[in-house]
Amino acid sequence: MNQILEMRGITKTFPGVKALDDVNLQVSEGEIHALVGENGAGKSTLMKVLSGVYPHGSYDGDIVYDGNVKSFRGINDSESDGIIIIHQELALVPLLSVGENIFLGNERARGGVIDWHETRRRSKELLARVGLSDPPETIVDNLGLGKQQLVEIAKALSKNVRLLILDEPTSSLNEDDSQKLLDLLLEFKAKGITSILISHKLNEISRVADTITVLRDGSAVARLDCKDGISEDDIIRDMVGRSLKDRYPDRDPKIGETVMEVKNWTVHHPLHPERKVVNDVSFHVRRGEVLGIAGLMGAGRTELAMSLFGRSYGRDISGTATIEGKAANLSSVRNAINAGLAYATEDRKTYGLILDETIRRNVPLAKLEAIASNGIVEPRREAEVAETYRERLNIKSSSIEQVTVNLSGGNQQKVVLSKWLFADPDILILDEPTRGIDVGAKFEIYTVIRDLAASGKAIIVISSEMPELLGITDRLYVMNEGRFVGEMATAEASQEKIMTRIIKTGSERGEDT
Amino acid sequence: MSELANDPSERGAGEGRSSLAFLRGHLREYGILFALIAIMAFFQIATGGILLKPVNLTNLILQNSYIVIMAIGMLMVIVCGHIDLSVGSVLGFIGALAAVLIVDLDIPYGIAAVICLAVGAVIGMAQGFWVAYFRIPSFIVTLAGMLVFKGLTLWLLEGQSVGPFPAEFRLISSGFVPDLLGGEELNLFSLLIGVAVATGLFLLSFRTRLMQQKTGIADEPLPFFVVKSVLIFAALVYMSWLMADFRGLPNVFIVMALLIAIYSFVTSKTTFGRRLYAIGGNEKAASLSGINSKRLTFLTFANMGMLAALAGLVFAARLNTATPKAGISFELDVIAAVFIGGASMSGGVGTVVGAVVGAFIMGVMNNGMSILGIGIDWQQVIKGLVLLAAVIFDVMNKQKG
Numbered sequence: 001m002n003q004i005l006e007m008r009g010i011t012k013t014f015p016g017v018k019a020l021d022d023v024n025l026q027v028s029e030g031e032i033h034a035l036v037g038e039n040g041a042g043k044s045t046l047m048k049v050l051s052g053v054y055p056h057g058s059y060d061g062d063i064v065y066d067g068n069v070k071s072f073r074g075i076n077d078s079e080s081d082g083i084i085i086i087h088q089e090l091a092l093v094p095l096l097s098v099g100e101n102i103f104l105g106n107e108r109a110r111g112g113v114i115d116w117h118e119t120r121r122r123s124k125e126l127l128a129r130v131g132l133s134d135p136p137e138t139i140v141d142n143l144g145l146g147k148q149q150l151v152e153i154a155k156a157l158s159k160n161v162r163l164l165i166l167d168e169p170t171s172s173l174n175e176d177d178s179q180k181l182l183d184l185l186l187e188f189k190a191k192g193i194t195s196i197l198i199s200h201k202l203n204e205i206s207r208v209a210d211t212i213t214v215l216r217d218g219s220a221v222a223r224l225d226c227k228d229g230i231s232e233d234d235i236i237r238d239m240v241g242r243s244l245k246d247r248y249p250d251r252d253p254k255i256g257e258t259v260m261e262v263k264n265w266t267v268h269h270p271l272h273p274e275r276k277v278v279n280d281v282s283f284h285v286r287r288g289e290v291l292g293i294a295g296l297m298g299a300g301r302t303e304l305a306m307s308l309f310g311r312s313y314g315r316d317i318s319g320t321a322t323i324e325g326k327a328a329n330l331s332s333v334r335n336a337i338n339a340g341l342a343y344a345t346e347d348r349k350t351y352g353l354i355l356d357e358t359i360r361r362n363v364p365l366a367k368l369e370a371i372a373s374n375g376i377v378e379p380r381r382e383a384e385v386a387e388t389y390r391e392r393l394n395i396k397s398s399s400i401e402q403v404t405v406n407l408s409g410g411n412q413q414k415v416v417l418s419k420w421l422f423a424d425p426d427i428l429i430l431d432e433p434t435r436g437i438d439v440g441a442k443f444e445i446y447t448v449i450r451d452l453a454a455s456g457k458a459i460i461v462i463s464s465e466m467p468e469l470l471g472i473t474d475r476l477y478v479m480n481e482g483r484f485v486g487e488m489a490t491a492e493a494s495q496e497k498i499m500t501r502i503i504k505t506g507s508e509r510g511e512d513t
Numbered sequence: 514m515s516e517l518a519n520d521p522s523e524r525g526a527g528e529g530r531s532s533l534a535f536l537r538g539h540l541r542e543y544g545i546l547f548a549l550i551a552i553m554a555f556f557q558i559a560t561g562g563i564l565l566k567p568v569n570l571t572n573l574i575l576q577n578s579y580i581v582i583m584a585i586g587m588l589m590v591i592v593c594g595h596i597d598l599s600v601g602s603v604l605g606f607i608g609a610l611a612a613v614l615i616v617d618l619d620i621p622y623g624i625a626a627v628i629c630l631a632v633g634a635v636i637g638m639a640q641g642f643w644v645a646y647f648r649i650p651s652f653i654v655t656l657a658g659m660l661v662f663k664g665l666t667l668w669l670l671e672g673q674s675v676g677p678f679p680a681e682f683r684l685i686s687s688g689f690v691p692d693l694l695g696g697e698e699l700n701l702f703s704l705l706i707g708v709a710v711a712t713g714l715f716l717l718s719f720r721t722r723l724m725q726q727k728t729g730i731a732d733e734p735l736p737f738f739v740v741k742s743v744l745i746f747a748a749l750v751y752m753s754w755l756m757a758d759f760r761g762l763p764n765v766f767i768v769m770a771l772l773i774a775i776y777s778f779v780t781s782k783t784t785f786g787r788r789l790y791a792i793g794g795n796e797k798a799a800s801l802s803g804i805n806s807k808r809l810t811f812l813t814f815a816n817m818g819m820l821a822a823l824a825g826l827v828f829a830a831r832l833n834t835a836t837p838k839a840g841i842s843f844e845l846d847v848i849a850a851v852f853i854g855g856a857s858m859s860g861g862v863g864t865v866v867g868a869v870v871g872a873f874i875m876g877v878m879n880n881g882m883s884i885l886g887i888g889i890d891w892q893q894v895i896k897g898l899v900l901l902a903a904v905i906f907d908v909m910n911k912q913k914g
Contacts, residue, residue: 332805361790365787365804366802375783419802
């Protein structure tokens with residue numbers, strides 16, 4: 001096969017650190033090439049070099065594209081050659097229409113006046129190619145994340161893409177949308193469009209990729225051909241540089257009596273009060289137990305957790321919650337914390353951390369009074385607390401004075417966890433605790449969860465990654481469309497069983513209406 | 514790509530840290546102080562020594578007292594992620610209210626002052642209520658407040674100036690600390706206060722350093738710490754000596770110093786302060802950590818209203834009359850002072866001391882340029898450019914970091 005891209009001996013240094021060290025990447029025309037590696041391995045940096053974000057001259061090595069050595073000075077240069085990168089955080093303007101977004105900066109216009117007819121016609125064509133039937137006038141904000149991702153791809157197609165780079169495209173998509181996206185990549189492949197897929201989800205990679213390049217610590221450590229029958233374990237071994245035989249720590253659950261019980265919990269959508277986002281949910285969790293809540297994105301799991309945690313989501317909330325047999329006052333976040341509840345968010349940057357502040361300032365935030373006397377913060381106790389958790393959770397940082405925005409995703413997550421561990425709740429709800437985190441850090445977080453359960457706390461884990469739930473929980477609820485549609489002991493659960501519960505209840509509902 | 518290793522503070526930790534390297538790392542914090550010193554030095558030379566003449570220095574403090582008082586409140590509003598455009602109008606309104614109460618209605622000035630402060634707090638609450646509990650953008654709420662109180666000032670004064678105030682009332686802004694020690698040429702008592710405060714601050718920072726060393730979080734190199742402490746000590750003693758040489762420390766200077774001390778303490782050492790910065794940094798995360806961000810925002814505006822009222826009293830007392838024009842466009846000077854002092858538009862960043870230094874930078878420039886006979890036209894241009902330069906410096910410095 002023809003080589004469309006060869007990156008030769010790419011070395012990129014930032015002050016004090018070598019981000020890429022003599023990296024080679026060869027991509028054949030018309031293949032799906034996966035780029036994997038832990039966070040910080042250099043995947044994004046490599047793609048920034050390729051797309052010209054880091055202009056020619058700021059790195060060593062050559063980019064050979066289509067047989068010619070290229071020196072991109074900016075993203076415009078690479079785009080005009082048909083190299084389009086779609087970032088993890090989508091770059092759509094939420095309040096503009098789909099059509100306007102597709103041609104943003106590249107408007108169909110004559111003499112500066114937009115030709116709406118042409119915009120509409122071309123948008124429709126492009127949307128059809130990515131399998132979207134929504135009209136081009138739809139406001140992007142009204143589309144789900146999965147469809148927004150497709151709009152991004154339509155935008156790439158409008159620029160006559162030849163090499164499509166997708167950075168973690170499915171990280172915020174549910175199973176169904178992820179499948180559709182991967183199918184689309186396969187379709188593109190059939191039409192001769194080459195893709196580079198950056199992903200943490202090894203099952204997706206083994207499904208669609210032809211070739212895999214593994215990066216570790218800024219070097220390309222392996223190039224695997226999927227025809228040879230690569231197993232996920234092989235990839236992981238190359239990624240972490242050691243065999244990670246057990247992805248989940250061993251544990252020996254000691255489950256006690258029920259600590260929290262929720263009955264008939266119903267939550268309405270804050271803007272559309274007629275919609276029940278959580279519908280008559282009842283569950284309980286026991287001391288020392290790790291309870292999982294499985295379900296697809298949008299099933300109402302986060303909404304359930306946030307509505308319990310001080311009514312932080314929704315309106316017209318009804319139902320009862322008892323903690324330790326007594327009716328729990330969860331009317332505000334403060335009261336929920338006082339009642340022994342804690343919720344670590346799925347979106348740590350928006351809801352979890354004060355990014356501009358240090359580890360030291362973030363860790364004690366949920367229980368400031370414990371490091372203060374008479375309202376005056378005692379810096380020494382603050383430092384001790386932060387240092388204790390920094391060591392206990394192995395937060396990789398220069399010191400507690402490091403600003404959290406500079407930490408990697410896994411370490412940010414550990415700071416969020418530290419905050420809640422310090423608040424010392426009886427029941428800890430963890431919402432997608434390992435999203436966007438590399439394999440090594442995941443294991444560390446699982447270990448923390450295990451130790452917490454062993455110390456008698458009740459842990460509720462919300463996760464979209466079923467293997468994770470199966471690996472670390474004792475008991476599972478399955479949630480779909482606002483309801484709990486199944487309960488099973490993890491020992492008897494399987495991915496198939498969970499999916500069956502979801503699909504079956506989904507189609508039952510479909511027949512009802 | 515992990516940004517961790519790119520963090521300069523981390524690299525700094527590994528290397529030996531000279532005073533100079535430390536300074537480079539903390540340019541943002543100390544830059545503003547150096548700017549003030551440089552500007553003072555420039556005008557001291559350009560005006561042929563008039564700037565630091567005892568009488569002028571005293572004037573400088575009197576002229577800027579109300580801006581400084583409001584800048585303290587504004588700093589907290591801005592740290593919290595909001596803005597208050599109404600402070601100038603509130604200042605004017607409270608001055609008018611004081612005049613009506615004291616001059617027209619003959620209410621004793623002490624009671625009138627308490628009423629005025631309370632009304633200021635209520636005004637702040639009324640605005641904070643909409644901002645905090647109904648999430649109406651503070652820019653809009655306080656823009657409305659600015660118009661409302663400008664109008665109410667006119668109505669209250671019926672378009673006329675009202676005055677004069679009783680002499681005792683005027684003491685807050687034109688009085689001086691009496692010399693209890695009976696110095697002849699020099700107000701010895703004032704000098705003593707200055708020296709005592711300087712010594713107190715010196716001991717306090719020494720104690721803090723000892724504490725920091727014990728917990729291993731001291732990051733100032735020793736020579737830097739020594740030079741800094743000695744300079745601050747010397748500057749304070751020198752200033753109080755200069756003022757003692759004129760008529761002593763102005764009463765309003767004592768008020769200002771107390772406010773700076775109290776609010777510095779509140780913002781940097783208390784749980785209230787921590788929470789305020791947390792809200793400004795990320796309101797959602799703060800709320801989900803159990804912080805009652807609505808109440809804190811509400812209180813911050815109430816406090817701003819009260820400080821604007823205090824500034825209103827000081828200003829009216831200084832002018833010895835309440836005029837319908839009082840306070841017009843003061844809010845801009847106050848906001849400029851806070852931003853020059855290193856606060857961030859998006860909230861979560863800034864210090865009380867920075868805001869005060871920012872206010873004095875504006876004040877020294879006003880004063881110095883007036884002495885040099887530069888017209889009000891060019892004064893505005895230069896002040897505008899200084900504000901822009903200060904913020905550009907901040908932003909560039911942050912990007913570089």
